[in-house]
Amino acid sequence: MLEKFVSGNFSSYEDFYKNYRVNVPKNFNYAFDVVDEWAEREPMRKAIVWCDETGQSRTFSFSHLKEYSNKAANFFKSLGIKKGDPVMLILKRRYEFWYCLLGLHKIGAVCIPATHLLTPKDIIYRNNAANIKMIVAVSDPRVMESVEKAEESSPSLAYKAVVGGASRKGWIDFDREIETASSHFQRPTGEEAPSNDDIMPLYFTSGTTGQPKMVQHSFTYPLGHIVTAKYWQNVKDGGLHLTLADTGWAKAAWGKIYGQWIAGSVVFVYDYERFVPSELLSVMVSHGVNTFCAPPTVYRYLIKEDLSQFNLKDLEYCVVAGEPLNPEVYHQFYKKTGIRLMEGYGQTEMTLAIATFPWMEPKPGSMGKPAPGYHIELIDEDGKPCDVGKVGQIVVRTSESLPLGMFKGYYNDNELTKKVWHDGIYETGDTAWMDEDGYFWFVGRNDDVIKSSGYRIGPFEVESALLEHPAVVECAVTGVPDELRGQIVKATVVLAPGYTPGKELAAELQKHVKRVTAPYKYPRIIEFVEELPKTISGKIRRVEIRERDTKKYRG
Numbered sequence: 001m002l003e004k005f006v007s008g009n010f011s012s013y014e015d016f017y018k019n020y021r022v023n024v025p026k027n028f029n030y031a032f033d034v035v036d037e038w039a040e041r042e043p044m045r046k047a048i049v050w051c052d053e054t055g056q057s058r059t060f061s062f063s064h065l066k067e068y069s070n071k072a073a074n075f076f077k078s079l080g081i082k083k084g085d086p087v088m089l090i091l092k093r094r095y096e097f098w099y100c101l102l103g104l105h106k107i108g109a110v111c112i113p114a115t116h117l118l119t120p121k122d123i124i125y126r127n128n129a130a131n132i133k134m135i136v137a138v139s140d141p142r143v144m145e146s147v148e149k150a151e152e153s154s155p156s157l158a159y160k161a162v163v164g165g166a167s168r169k170g171w172i173d174f175d176r177e178i179e180t181a182s183s184h185f186q187r188p189t190g191e192e193a194p195s196n197d198d199i200m201p202l203y204f205t206s207g208t209t210g211q212p213k214m215v216q217h218s219f220t221y222p223l224g225h226i227v228t229a230k231y232w233q234n235v236k237d238g239g240l241h242l243t244l245a246d247t248g249w250a251k252a253a254w255g256k257i258y259g260q261w262i263a264g265s266v267v268f269v270y271d272y273e274r275f276v277p278s279e280l281l282s283v284m285v286s287h288g289v290n291t292f293c294a295p296p297t298v299y300r301y302l303i304k305e306d307l308s309q310f311n312l313k314d315l316e317y318c319v320v321a322g323e324p325l326n327p328e329v330y331h332q333f334y335k336k337t338g339i340r341l342m343e344g345y346g347q348t349e350m351t352l353a354i355a356t357f358p359w360m361e362p363k364p365g366s367m368g369k370p371a372p373g374y375h376i377e378l379i380d381e382d383g384k385p386c387d388v389g390k391v392g393q394i395v396v397r398t399s400e401s402l403p404l405g406m407f408k409g410y411y412n413d414n415e416l417t418k419k420v421w422h423d424g425i426y427e428t429g430d431t432a433w434m435d436e437d438g439y440f441w442f443v444g445r446n447d448d449v450i451k452s453s454g455y456r457i458g459p460f461e462v463e464s465a466l467l468e469h470p471a472v473v474e475c476a477v478t479g480v481p482d483e484l485r486g487q488i489v490k491a492t493v494v495l496a497p498g499y500t501p502g503k504e505l506a507a508e509l510q511k512h513v514k515r516v517t518a519p520y521k522y523p524r525i526i527e528f529v530e531e532l533p534k535t536i537s538g539k540i541r542r543v544e545i546r547e548r549d550t551k552k553y554r555g
Helices: 013-019 030-041 062-078 096-107 120-130 141-151 174-180 221-232 250-255 258-262 277-287 296-302 327-337 414-420 459-467 503-516 542-554
Strands: 046-052 057-061 086-090 110-113 134-138 159-163 199-204 214-218 240-243 266-271 291-294 317-320 341-346 352-355 376-379 392-397 425-434 440-445 450-452 455-457 472-482 486-495 525-528
Touching (some): 030 258, 046 062, 046 277, 062 096, 062 174, 086 096, 141 159, 159 174, 199 250, 221 341, 221 352, 327 341, 414 425, 450 486, 459 486, 486 503, 503 525
Parallel strands (some): 086 110, 086 134, 110 199, 134 159, 240 291
Antiparallel strands (some): 046 057, 376 392, 392 425, 450 455
């Protein structure tokens, strides 16, 4: 399938960046042009291997996916769902997610993946912001109750369907309807057929700095993830790939469907309620996972396990994204497995934009180099390009060409779109510096950078230093208002079991940071807490810590 879209082999990163091209068909529809084509070429070829924490497992071929996505499309169509209608999926890691997603693609409807952790308030916001017409939810009492509580304040919501359990009043039984639906679905033509520029998925961002934004992607979005899967995650034709992600986030699109199937890899889905590192490792071993992608937090837990007890002979390649990777985690994982962690960077608004690709030697803590199609620069506060070693904002220059898979703007919000994307430049809001070899090193969000006594201090470096100390499990570094210095560095720390918070430990951590980094970067304030404030996707909300501290330290 890969040869249908990409031709040529690449001998180096430079060759890859310069010569990589994708053949973009007219009116491309991933469900028909990839999934159904696999079903025609090799009907029994594996697409998904699914298992849950109780030991249940199922394998789905492309023939299965074609059949059940056709049934899903017919089910949606019977309710009047049509091209352009927004449908929200709250399905955790249920395998029905793939039926629904592909069925909506076939119709040309707008799919809005969402996490099961949404509150009624969150659902009301999403329903009204995107004019959601239907919600398909997992059979979870908390989820269903949240949807029901939101319904009265959601005038656009016309239908609710439940997956994986008995229906209840007001809910359509998805499983029953799917079984009776026709398995034949004719590809739409004419005005009913979606074009390459139509909205396919609509993602709500995690909201680390405010209300979630609505990121709209077109029907060519899956093709942008060929680079993600084949040339970063290094998936193999016939191999088994696991990306640890809930289907409610864009990370699922990065690792659980699009690029993986184009490259011929099988997608492995582990459906669990509670993350237990040892159980994850056991499942990876028993199923023979070859390539693996997870956020740094997961690797931090994995290196605390006795990895010698797990026969990871099938595991060949590991990548990391979602938040910056602390070098200490890289070194510990490599020491215990012999596998190098290859970092990547992107946003919900983009596909993979910067990464350590297979031809490159990883530099622990560095994101790597720009992906093909992405013209990445660092600019200072005056909009001028930064010199080597100088911190600046990561921007994408789009005046000459638009990277394949980059978003089409924020849904129904031209003002916000123009604020971050103007004059041929998309501003990511993230800061980094570039070394003499062209590798990029993440510093932090623009809002997170601390300005103290004329210095610009990135929280990531200080957090990495703290995480090297055995007492620290998790931490967030922020700036606190200070009359003399403008801001001073503060660390909010979650301790490992066996350590007691107090002045003595705080002083020890301060000395540790002074030794590891420049003395001016050490946290003058250390606060010990039980847990850090986080978004529903698990990202640290430093903005919440800053807001609380501004009130506290300014009185």
